[in-house]
Each structure stands twice: as C-alpha cells, then as structure tokens.
Amino acid sequence: KQEVTQIPAALSVPEGENLVLNCSFTDSAIYNLQWFRQDPGKGLTSLLLIQSSQREQTSGRLNASLDKSSGRSTLYIAASQPGDSATYLCAVSQETSGSRLTFGEGTQLTVNP
Amino acid sequence: KAGVTQTPRYLIKTRGQQVTLSCSPISGHRSVSWYQQTPGQGLQFLFEYFSETQRNKGNFPGRFSGRQFSNSRSEMNVSTLELGDSALYLCASVRGGSTDTQYFGPGTRLTVL
Numbered sequence: 284k285q286e287v288t289q290i291p292a293a294l295s296v297p298e299g300e301n302l303v304l305n306c307s308f309t310d311s312a313i314y315n316l317q318w319f320r321q322d323p324g325k326g327l328t329s330l331l332l333i334q335s336s337q338r339e340q341t342s343g344r345l346n347a348s349l350d351k352s353s354g355r356s357t358l359y360i361a362a363s364q365p366g367d368s369a370t371y372l373c374a375v376s377q378e379t380s381g382s383r384l385t386f387g388e389g390t391q392l393t394v395n396p
Numbered sequence: 397k398a399g400v401t402q403t404p405r406y407l408i409k410t411r412g413q414q415v416t417l418s419c420s421p422i423s424g425h426r427s428v429s430w431y432q433q434t435p436g437q438g439l440q441f442l443f444e445y446f447s448e449t450q451r452n453k454g455n456f457p458g459r460f461s462g463r464q465f466s467n468s469r470s471e472m473n474v475s476t477l478e479l480g481d482s483a484l485y486l487c488a489s490v491r492g493g494s495t496d497t498q499y500f501g502p503g504t505r506l507t508v509l
Contacts, residue, residue, distance in 0.1 A: 314495050326400075326486055327500040334495055372439070382427050382490045383452045384498065386439040 285310045285377060289387035296363055297395050304358040304390045306373035314376040316356050317384070318347050321370045330371075331358070363394045398423065400489045400501035408507045414475040417504045421468050421489030427451070428470040429498070430462060433484040445470050446492065474506075482508045 286309045296302055306316070315334045319327040331340045331347040333356070339348040346359040356373060370391045374384040401420045409415050421428050429452075430442040441454040445464035464470045474481055484505050488498040 317498065319500070324484070324505070326402075326502040327488075329497050329499060332497045374439075376495075381446070381452050382429055382444055382488075382496075382498065383441050383454075384429070384431075384439075384488070385441070388438050 285375060285385045287373060287375060287385050287387035289371075289373060289390050291390060292388065293391040293393075295393040295395065298363060298365060300363050300394075301359070301361050302363055302392070304360070304371050304373075304392070306356040306358070306387055308354045308356075308375050308385075310377065311351050311354050312378045313351065314378055316347075316349055316373060316375050318345075318356075318358050319372045319374065321372060321389070323370075327372065360392075363392075365394045365396050367394050368392055400487060400499055402485075402487055402501040402504050404504060405502065406505045406507075408509065409477050410509050411477055411479060413477050414473065415477060415506060417472045417474075417485055417487075417506075419470045419472070419487035419489075419501060421470070421487075422499055424491065425489040425499075426468055426492045427490040428464060428468065429488045429490070430470070430472050431486045431488065432456075433486060433503070434482075439486070442472065477508045479508050482506060 290305045317332045318330040333349040344361040370389040372389045374386045427446045429444040433439045444452040448464045459475045462472045484503045486503045
C-alpha cells in the first residue's frame with residue numbers, strides 16, 4: 284500500500300527566504316507526482332506535475348524534483364512571499380490505480396512579512 | 397475555459413438523512429474522481445468514474461456511491477448520514493489518462509448534525 288509522507292508538517296519563514304518542502308513515498312511504481320496548494324477551506328490548485336520519467340519541473344518561482352528510485356520529491360520555492368502562505372500537498376498516482384491519487388498530509392507554510 | 401464546478405458549496409444535514417453532491421468537470425475531461433478531506437484523515441480517495449463506469453474505488457462503506465452521466469458530470473450520494481461524514485468533499489477532473497494533470501473543484505462542505 285502506497286504511503287506518502289511530507290516533512291515538515293508546518294513551516295514559518297520570513298518573507299524573501301528560499302525554502303524546500305519534502306515529500307517521500309514508499310512504492311516507486313508511480314505514474315507521476317503532483318504538487319498542489321490549498322488555501323484554508325478551498326479546493327486544491329495544481330502547481331506542478333512531474334511524470335515518472337522526468338527529474339524536475341519548473342514554474343516561475345517553483346521548482347519540483349523527483350527521485351523515483353529513492354521515493355523522494357522536493358518542492359523548492361524561491362524568494363517566498365506572504366501570498367505563498369498555504370498548505371502544500373504532494374500526491375502520487377500509481378501504475379496500477381488509474382487516476383487515483385494518494386496524498387501526503389501536507390506542509391502548512393506561513394510566510395511572514 | 398471554465399474550471400471544475402461543484403454544487404452545492406455548503407450543506408447542513410442531520411444524522412440519518414441522505415445527500416447528493418454534484419460535480420461538473422472541465423469540458424472534454426472524461427474522468428471524475430471524488431475525495432473526502434477531514435482534519436484527522438486528510439485526503440482520502442472515494443471513487444473514480446471514466447466514461448460512465450466506475451474505474452476505481454477506495455475503502456469507504458457502501459453508503460457512499462456515485463455515478464457519471466454521458467456528459468461526464470458526476471454525482472456522489474451518501475445515505476444514512478453519520479456525524480463522521482462531516483467533511484470537505486472534493487472532485488477532480490482529468491482528461492482521461494493516468495499521466496494527466498488533475499484539476500480540483502472548490503469542494504462541498506458537508507456538516508452533519
């Protein structure tokens with residue numbers, strides 16, 4: 284059974300700092316890994332999708348890497364801003380489970396002005 | 397293009413009642429998945445529908461059921477509501493392939509009294 288873990292559970296940083304969020308998964312037979320952002324009481328916003336054959340994806344100040352063999356992914360946020368404050372979730376889809384996503388518990392990020 | 401829409405956004409029900417939630421995917425998307433999000437359990441997969449057929453099912457009791465219509469719109473039904481069913485119910489829309497980005501709706505907040 285796939286398990287996804289995110290570390291740290293919560294993170295508070297001053298504005299402008301670069302930061303790294305971590306995600307690990309136990310079963311490396313994944314199709315892809317997706318990073319999402321969730322604001323309080325809202326739905327999920329897709330940030331980046333990394334296919335299992337890829338090593339990284341970039342979008343603006345965000346960079347996500349994937350090491351499938353070791354079961355790890357990182358989300359790097361450059362020059363953090365207060366508007367980045369949210370919960371960040373990673374999720375993996377399995378080769379045997381169609382579009383089903385298994386989520387981590389999330390990292391709650393607070394960027395202080 | 398329009399995103400994923402979910403109706404209603406908020407619901408208050410009492411124990412024993414039943415409820416039906418609706419999800420309209422992005423135009424052209426054929427797969428709809430449903431997730432339950434609670435503070436204690438995080439995001440858990442309920443089921444996935446593709447071309448009107450259930451393609452995947454999570455570990456939820458039979459009180460939770462769903463269906464998909466020919467226009468890809470999906471409904472989720474919960475019968476005999478319990479207090480523990482209080483949650484944010486999210487649906488995700490995918491074009492069809494397991495390697496595609498998943499797009500989430502804003503969710504339906506269900507409160508069971």
